[in-house]
Amino acid sequence: MKIPNIHIPIVEIPTEKNVKLFMKREDLIHPYISGNKxxxxxxxxxxxxxxxxxxxxxxxxxxxxxxxxxxxxxxxxxxxxxxxxxxxxxxxxxxxxxxxxxxxxxxxxxxxxxxxxxxxxxxxxxxxxxxxxxxxxxxxxxxxTNHSAVKGVKMMLNEHTKDFDYLCTAVGTGGTVAGIAEFCEYGQKVIGFKVVQDDSLENRISELTTKNNYHLIDASLGGYGKLNEENVRFINDFKAKYNIPLDPVYTGKMMQNVFEMINEGYFPEGSKILCFHTGGLQGIEGANMLLEKQNKTVIV
The missing domain is CATH 3.40.50.1100 (Rossmann fold)
Structure with missing residues (x-):
């Protein structure tokens, strides 16, 4: 399994607050094996x-x-x-x-x-x-998620990710947030946005990293794969504004929470925030099937 010879872009996402928000497009790493996977x-x-x-x-x-x-x-x-x-x-x-x-x-x-x-x-x-x-x-x-996966996640970090104050990722089974926390620069703060309600998640992450530089936030909307109209509207608005598709299970929920935190003043002024797009766009089709059955707005 070779490393694709492509540059993973880091794009700026404008905000109305005095913080700088960026996204690393790991979803572009491979057309079928995308993101952190x-x-x-x-x-x-x-x-x-x-x-x-x-x-x-x-x-x-x-x-x-x-x-x-x-x-x-x-x-x-x-x-x-x-x-x-x-x-x-x-x-x-x-x-x-x-x-x-x-x-x-x-x-x-x-x-x-x-x-x-x-x-x-x-x-x-x-x-x-x-x-x-x-x-x-x-x-x-x-x-x-296992110890080998944590070593692989190290590859998501490089010289272009060193200058950010906050590193944000969605959390399902814990391997990605553990890898980012383990290998990020000293002083960087890692925020994991949980998309699943799992009482064992914190213990699993602590077994995968020796660091305690991360903080977990519940972004599950009540359970894994759960969606509501506000989340779908956010995903569609985000794509329309920034031309970046978000998946409904992971990155979409993370980005919605990040914007809410920015608006609430969670991040100090002047902060540089990097969010990792972890792929998962194949899940949009399945989510839309469920939304259509409920006669709800779909993800475009």
Missing amino acids: FWKLFWNVNQYLEHRPQNSLIITFGGAFSNHISAVAAFGNLYGVKTLGIIRGEELEQKWIHNPTLLSAKRNEMNLKFVTREDYRHKDQLTFFLQQEFPEALIIPEGG
Whole structure:
């Protein structure tokens, strides 16, 4: 898995307050393996492919609209590695063809195994049995978060990110905020915007980084994947003003909260704020399907 030979732009987003806001467009890193998903897979798969076994297989976990599932499937198809996705919700076995994320994964030749939500909650047990059945496989956790992923996230930081006072990212499973916190410059403050209500998240992050330079803010709107009309309106207005698409699960919620914090005076005057666009734009199609069923405004 090679580093794409492209420059990841950092673009300024005008504000009405005396702070400077920028976004690093990690969503442009790769057309199919975008944002932080690329970097979280980077170390994992490179270490595996260095000693590529005869029966190469990557196994991972995710929900119906998982960006991680989509990214792993695309990677496997691109590099000729078989992939297996363990999908939460056995009811999806009869419905996957109507799900844009799972349909894309199947088109990228990922095999899908659907499990009950109860079994999915016990992923440690599932992982144990999968290791017995597929001893040569690389098993990557849900969301791609592990210590190798944290090393990969380091690649999101460079000489162009050193001069910012605040580094902001959305938080799902914790790997990205842990990597940014671990490898950012001394004195930089890291803010993670939680898009999931998970009581174990703080402990998981503390296991992945030795630093305590980060602060978590609830941006979940009541649960993972939850949307409301205000959030959809913000995403559509943001694209119209700045020509930058935002996904509804991660970056859209983060940016809405960042703007609210700026308007409320959270950041000291003169602050330089950098937000990481972590991709996930493939999730827009699935979100719009749900919004259309509810006769609500869709994401354009």
